[in-house]
Amino acid sequence: MFFLRFKFLSFRKTTAFLALVFALAGFTGTALSSPPDSTSACLSTRWPSEVSQLVPDPSLVRGKLKNGFRYVLKQNQEPAHRVAMYLAVQAGSLNETDNQRGLAHFLEHMMFNGSTHFPPGSLVNYFQSLGMSFGGDTNARTTHDQTVYNIILPSGSEKDLASGLRVMADYARGALLLESEIDRERGVILAEKRARDSAEYRTSVAGSDFAFRGTRYPERMPIGTTKTLEEADHALLKSYYDAWYRPDNMVIVVVGDIDPQRTADLIDKHFSPLTPAGPAPECPAFGKLQQKGVEAFYHYEPELGKTNVSIQSVWDLPLENDSLELEKKELLGLMGSMIVDYRLQRIQEKAKPPFVRAGYYSGDIVNRIGYASLVAQVGGSHWQETVTALDRILRQALVYGFSKDEVERARKEILAQLDARVLTADSEDSRTIANRIIDHLGNNRVYQSATQEKELYGPLTREITPAEVNAAFQERWSHNNRLISVTGDIALGDTGRAEIASLYREVTKEPVIASISEQKQIFPYLQPAPPSGPPQTSYLKDIHVERLVFPDGLVVNLKKTPFEENRVRVKAVFGLGKMKEPVPGVGMFLEDVVNGSGSGSLSQSAMDEVLASSSIQMAFKVDESDFSWTGTALAKDFELYSQVLYHRLVDPGLRENIFTRARKNYEQMYQKISQDIEGAMPLAVQPFLADYNKQFGLPPWSDVAQVNFTSLQKWASPLLRPGDLEISVVGDFDRDKIVAVLTKYFSGLALRPAKVPDLPELQFPAGKKLVVKVNTSVEKSLIVIAWPTDDFWDIHRTRRLHLLASVFGDRLREVIREKLAASYSPNVASFSSRDFQGYGYIISQVLVKPGTENAIVAEICRISEQLQKEGITNDELTRAKGPLLTSLQENIRTNQYWLNSVLALSVRYPQQLVWPDTIISDFSSISVADVNELAARYLHNDRAAIARVTPEDVDVRKGKGNLAFSKK
Structure with a gap:
């Protein structure tokens, strides 16, 4: 049932309101614990099935060690070779005493800062040496009721399994909790608390205090209190650690390419020696709601x-x-x-x-x-x-x-x-399965x-x-x-x-009448034009892709894969997207209006009702140089999917009431982000970095407010019925059935060859600075520094720029986060434009405490200058390349990669069809000299563009304005 409940929420709510106060306050849907074995403790080593008539999945291998530690193992082959390892400590912020508020989350941080087998500062490097990325393949989360650590291993070999279990066992009982590391990490956690601060978070906390008063829930926000975070020391942290990090309050879940018996033996080896530090703690009283x-x-x-x-x-x-x-x-x-x-x-x-x-x-x-x-x-x-x-x-x-x-x-x-x-x-992702098992155990399900x-x-x-x-x-x-x-x-x-x-x-005194039922809709209501004739077929044997070109211009790309059993992913691409946008902002309106309007004859709600018994999901997108319909369905539903796509292409829906709703949404969005430090990124910084080209970031509200339904309709109506069309299908399907369906519905369209947009160059603001003052009460600043590079189409260069950014980011993490504790999550990325010739940049973004901006800018520029003059080391290259190659090996075995990176738009850009042949070998061959050459060429601080976004030096503002920041 939990699968259905969470699946429904994710499937049906993707375009809905963010959620109520519970979600904003950090609600994850997991339980405090299973019902306790006694009234004195809230620990349980029972399996939920021991107290239920329901039978557990027979493919699970479950075990319990003599010390009460439990494990769940499951063989699974997606993604190939990889293993998801999750350690759940069944205690979170609800288990904290009054003077411990925030310690469950603080401890989660401290696990990466020194343990029995990993001295302080060594764990991230160790993960990278195994081919795992910090944050991607290794992470943790703390909620009200549990703390979960996860490691995604590169393989299920005995060596990798032992490495992962050694780390998890150190999390369980090997944390050193050194005072020096506590003091250093304190700044990182306070930076995270600052980064989380927002109008939404404040509202959710206030709502939680109101709705759940009388219970422990609103008194134990996982981030904790500033007082506790500032005063936490070894003794205080260890008091929580020893109370709740005990073998009989933990379970490890391992899902992936494993041998269950070998894995069980390794778990026994690493976790059987663990012992609790004392008697089981008393379970804190949860309280009772007071609302009447x-x-x-x-x-x-x-x-x-x-x-x-x-x-x-x-x-x-x-x-x-x-x-x-x-x-x-x-x-x-x-x-x-x-x-x-x-x-x-x-x-x-x-x-x-x-x-x-x-x-x-x-x-x-x-x-x-x-x-x-x-x-x-x-x-x-x-x-x-x-x-x-x-x-x-x-x-x-x-x-x-x-x-x-x-x-x-x-x-x-x-x-x-x-x-x-x-x-x-059979093709579910191991991470998804492991998370679901953890959720069920936490909920006593x-x-x-x-x-x-x-x-x-x-x-x-x-x-x-x-x-x-x-x-x-x-x-x-x-x-x-x-x-x-x-x-x-x-x-x-x-x-x-x-x-x-x-x-x-x-x-409530007013009478109500019954809801009026709507008439059932008839679908399909259109007949496709007769097929134009048989296609010309070619086969690209190196990547196992078939291309069909029909007489009337339809292009179909097909790739059969085993990655998602019985499922297909489809992308239909046409037109020039925002390239011909007559008014800034009309493209983003179009995306919302089309997605909310259904087809010409069926509203979106009517369309959803028609599709109630199907697996079809579909969305329209307006990109810089194309329009697209992207979706997924079970192979058995492919003809219905094609019918829906045909109706939305031939009889597109544009409804004025949906436009009105979208306009209200955008007005509210602009009002919010104009008073938000991070909102200045799309409103001011991204346009600044692109010479204020309308396709980058968000246009100003004064321009967007000029868009009306008539102008939208005039521009979009002729474009939504495609003049060119490329349909790519990737997945587990019967080739002949797919071709027959596509021929039936789309080969009769009158089409023309796709155009390759001819775009001007952009002028990067080399050496320029931007200062943005935001009308906000939230005490944080954003520092953005970008160095100009180049466009996307020299794939050899683009790949090396990505690796340079990875090394740069690692240095930023080591200095800004680990050494200075000045920011929770400093970030560096490489962006190379597919649409604008010669345009790209390496960009760093850091959220910091107001008043530290100058020092952080100087530090980032120092790191950049060091990279530009001295280059990277062989150790840095190895640690960056290993996780990247692990990720790439996984990525190329996904339908999303083949659909979005290789096939879609390959008519316009045929070089995409060559990239898969070289992606692994080329990344593997990247040398220190390759990266250093790019660092020397691009990372010149005198060409960097620097943006600083800071709060105005005033109290909380009253009232509203269309834009609440100023640019200098």
């Missing part, structure tokens, strides 16, 4: 740039063991959530919807708090109408229930997801295979009645509280809460 009746919450955050309105209900949950009854209860709740979202989508498609975005959320937090919430994003002046609309939607569902058709649609979607998981199970889930939930789903879904929905809203929240940039003053509560009480 109607309560209003108001939080003014002018820098949020929008207003959020919600109606919520929360309730205490007892810790429960997994069971068929519990799974059915969650399934019923999921179906109710899906149906409310259908209704919200239809409302948002109306001419004058009461909100910009809306979503329905229901579930649990750490298995102790149940919640149900209707959330909407609005323009502040319309918050009253939105409260009224949300109440009406809620009461319509509670009073009149859901229709048979609505339940049937939800049923179809769930059954389709169950089928899809079975068909693709039984992990089951795709086949088991289908066999369990399939019959349950088919048997569910509308009455059951209605009863489950009503039960979630039967608790004695309603929390009405208004947060954001609407100024209501000291009487805000009273005004909100009064409005809600009046609103």
